[in-house]
Amino acid sequence: MDATAGTRLHGDGLTLGYDQRTIARDLDVAVPDESFTVIVGPNACGKSTLLRALSRMLKPAAGSVLLDGSDIHRLPPKQVARTLGLLPQASVAPDGITVADLVARGRYPHQGVLRQWSRTDERVVSESMASTGVAELADRFVAELSGGQRQRVWIAMALAQQTPLLLLDEPTTYLDIAHQIEVLDLCAGLHAEGRTVVAVLHDLNHAARYATHLIAMRDGEIVAEGEPAEVMTAERVEEVFQLPCTVIDDPESGTPLVVPAARHRVRA
Amino acid sequence: MSVLRTSGGLSVAYRPRALAVGSGCLLLALLGALFTLASGGGDYPLSVDQVLSTLIGQGNPADAFIVREVRLPRVATGLLVGAALALGGAVFQSVVRNPLGSPDILGFTQGSAAGALVAIALLGGGSLALASGAILGGVGTGLLIYALSWRQGLHGYRLVLIGIGVTAILTGVNGYLLTRAQISEAARAVLWLTGSLDGRGWEDVLPLLCAMVVLLPVVLLGCARALHMLEMGDDTAYALGVRVDRVRLAALAAAVLLVSFGAAAAGPVAFVALVAPQLARRLTKAPGPNLLPAACLGSALLVLADLVAQRAFTGHELPVGVITGVLGGGYLVWLLATERRAGRI
Structure with missing residues (x-):
């Protein structure tokens, strides 16, 4: 075999x-x-x-x-x-970014100049936030979160890559x-x-x-x-x-x- | 984030606040431009009606000459140089991930100055030689700094430190070149070094306009989205499918060209490249390089600074670089103080 x-x-x-x-x-x-x-x-x-x-x-x-x-x-x-998605050891959350915006960036490989934010993107991002338990943090700034919450947000971003x-x-x-x-x-x-x-x-x-x-x-x-x-x-x-x-x-x-x-x- | 979708599945995302800031700045820039067209330095005032009629090809020949051949090139230079410097600065600050990573501080503007001084002082060339010298000097400095700071990838901090070193060397070289120049040429060189929109003609505008027609799509369509991803670190961007090295090289090359062509047209106008992206970021409150709002704000900043420069002292016009230098220098001090406190520098 x-x-x-x-x-x-x-x-x-x-x-x-x-x-x-x-x-x-x-x-x-x-x-x-x-x-x-x-x-x-x-x-x-x-x-x-x-x-x-x-x-x-x-x-x-x-x-x-x-x-x-x-x-x-x-x-x-x-x-x-x-x-293939990867959660690296060191990621930098850009200044002033919210949880929803960061998770949305996971959609990058599915997007293009003329396809920037499809309905699928929107749905997948909400699902990713829901399944990692960060949906209620969507509008919070990533910088304000605890270490555990932040790690879940990064995992949500990797999940949004589907x-x-x-x-x-x-x-x-x-x-x-x-x-x-x-x-x-x-x-x-x-x-x-x-x-x-x-x-x-x-x-x-x-x-x-x-x-x-x-x-x-x-x-x-x-x-x-x-x-x-x-x-x-x-x-x-x-x-x-x-x-x-x-x-x-x-x-x-x-x-x-x-x-x-x-x-x-x-x-x- | 808001979005426009077509039934064909195409979609464009935008931020209402960033859009408002960008269009507000653009409007301000155009109003400033219109005011400059009408009043100039105060010598030959025209009404807005007269200006508009000369622009659509009517009005009396004297008005038309003043507006179309004297004031319009100056205003167009201001609008384009402001946008080019601000856009170049926004790209640099985003790639270096540090507000200090702007072309003023990294030495590109000093490089342009050195190239221009060689053209004026050593070769005794005219305005075409000066512009070419500025572009070659800026691009050459870009290559030098890139070669020195490249080691298995590009690190923002190393780029800033090497840039500061190169700036120091170039400042010395520029001082030497000035002492070598004839007194009349030295005076012309110093005026250029301050950055001035005085006496700009269409021959100054056209090269910059051509450069921007090519470079704007490269930056705004080719690199903008990838630059957002790069802010999260090379690994994360790469994991999301960004060709990290290629995007960074393309974005930096385009930014160096924008800044060099801008300097060729108006001289190394101080601090626009540093201040405009930072101000845009604070106004839009959006993460990311804020490229378009920064470009619009840069245009507005330079046109308004030129208005002040023309009219601040009656009968004595200042070079615009004096105004942006004073404003920008003050802003830099404030930025260093606050960012230091926030622990970001």
Whole structure:
């Protein structure tokens, strides 16, 4: 069977790096269709670099990223933007922009000079705001919002792109625990609606709980991938993160829960 | 945001407030222009009726000459230069994502000045040589700054800092060129350097008009929407399907040409490129580069400043650059103080 069947987005023989510094060499990766794929690994393992390559932000030094069978760098940028959405780590909300205006900018790949704001654009933007729970913030300025609200607005903008694939680079960084769960629940909802979602996450327990497909990386290599229950073992976590731990069942979800070994005990 | 739709599925989006600001400024610019056509510097006053009849080809020959050959080129230069400088400034400030990223501060106007001074002081050329020198100087400076600040993409902050360095060097070069010039040429050069609309003829207007006919569609239709996306950062814009490097290069090239042709026609009129986009933004309260409102406001600003310059001191006309310099300099100080407090610079 063809190894790339059932995957619209995959990378073949990727060598990735910045300037002269190579981060990953000869990497093969496939994102299973309709999965919630989460990439985990220690700092500087190349997980964000891989996501940047998959979303065509970074051009591989060798190898290629294929979207629906074509080299992603050869496809017209707007066509890619109608298939694959990305939430980058750093986005700038322009001065004085409202939530509705920012979300509306997600429609750019569907618009043109003579088709600036169709009825479809209008409908999709309201739907995107409704499904991320920011509809009641529509007329507020983005600068006034809390971190969690702002992240939902950016996700709404990516949703307005109406792409079957959605890539998120550390969407929960800088959020408190309640907002982290809120954003991840939102992503799980988008996945349940039939989208393929790919995210880079730091928190292993979140990764294990939400992912349907887990990719563990270390030193620019994929160490393991598959269902969280198979990938997330105590030996594997120690191998990847150099962290002795116990893995138990999450009492809420039954997914693996990593409990780091106690090296220092606080006396009672 | 409001929208006009046709049954064929075409749609144009606009902001009512930005539209009002733009048309208000345009109206103001045209009124100022009409007033200048009628009164000039105060020497040969005409009524509005007389002006309008000469414009449609009637009226007595003396009136017609004054309006069509003396005052109209001056007014047309003012309208076009104001729009060109403001539009160039709006593009720069948007790409650099900083109000300080305007051609006055980045050194393009100093580059135009250097080119013009070479033409006047070293080559002893006439007005055509001066205009060509200004355009070559501006474009050359643009290429130099772009080459120096380009490293795996363009970063606003680096562009501003390199631009300030280049401005300092060019100021020195310009001072040297002035000392090399004959005294009469130096006087002419200094007048040009201040920026003046005095004595502009159709030969000054036409090159700028041609440049704008080509460049306005490039900027307004080709780049405007992508510039909105670029404000959110390169990654986000790229993710939305913007060809980031291509758009930025096209927009900056068009802006450098606009500013250079503007300077060629009227001299490096100070601060219009900095102030007009910022004022437009504050009036429209809309995010984005506000290109059209800025251009209309630039026209109004320059035409009105020229009116003041002509009439502020009876019997002694000031170059318009003095007025825009005083107003713009004051505005810059205010901007730096408030933006600093808001933590944006």
